[in-house]
Amino acid sequence: MHELSLLEDVLQILEENAESQGYRRVKRIWLEIGQLSCVEPEALRFAFDAVMKDTLADRAALEIVEQPGQGECAGCHRTVPVESLYAPCPQCGHYEVQITEGMAMRVKQLEVE
Template sequence: MHELSLAGGVLKVVEDAAQREGFVRVRRLTLEAGALAGVEPRALRFALDSLAPGTCLEGAEITIAERAAPAWCHGCCETVEVRSRLDDCPRCGSSRLVPTGGTELRVHELIVHDD
């Protein structure tokens, strides 16, 4: 379950921001996971919930949004959005797609308490 490792990395990023910016608790954390990032949102949420007690994430509302991935289609020479590496082009049906993104997991929004 690599989501536990990812959750640890997210927690580290948030704790580093807390130390740098001087906040104590997080009210809301929104993450964005690209469709090709290999992240299972439910498993990542479970991992974050299990790591949160005793940290600045304890009691935080956590949202994980999965975003489509951009890919270049060699069939129609257009950038299209895909949800899987196995998808065909939604415009022309070609299977000759090259992903150009969608592998990232990033902190999109961090709303904090400063008390």
Template sequence: MHEVSIAQSLMDVVFETAKNNGAKKVNKVFVKIGRLQAVESSPLMFAFDALKDGTIAEEGELIIDNVPLTGKCIDCGHENTFEQIFMQCPKCGSHAVKILTGEELQITEIEVD
């Protein structure tokens, strides 16, 4: 499952960061996930909860910020939100659309004690 390997790599970053900061406990983990990553929030949280058991992040909470897919038309400059990667400018019909957001998959903040 896609979400399990993502949760695993998030955890690696969380543990590494907690260790480097001499943290005793991880309280909150904020992640930004772009629409293009095709990650479902609930299986990701489920995987995170399974992996955190018995670790420094046992009581940690995963807070997901879902970032929509947005793009800017290279031909007419129109910005729009899109549902999928095959982006077409609704204003001029061009397919030359540059992705602005939606590719994110990153931890933005880790709250520790």
């Protein structure tokens, strides 16, 4: 389950920020998940509680924001929505679409104290 290692990275970011930004607890966290990142929101919620237990984000509320995939087509040079990694361009059918959005998971916003 790669959600666990992703969340361990998130926790590390939170701990580093806590020092530089001077907060002690994370009360709510908004995580943006790219539609193409293969992260399952349900698995993420489950892993979140386990990873954040007894940390500065223990019992923090998790808000999941899904970000649709997007790419640039090498055929028609348009920015197009991308539903899966190896899908052709919906505009022209070209198979070389450079993914620009929707691959990553990142911390979008935090509520801290």
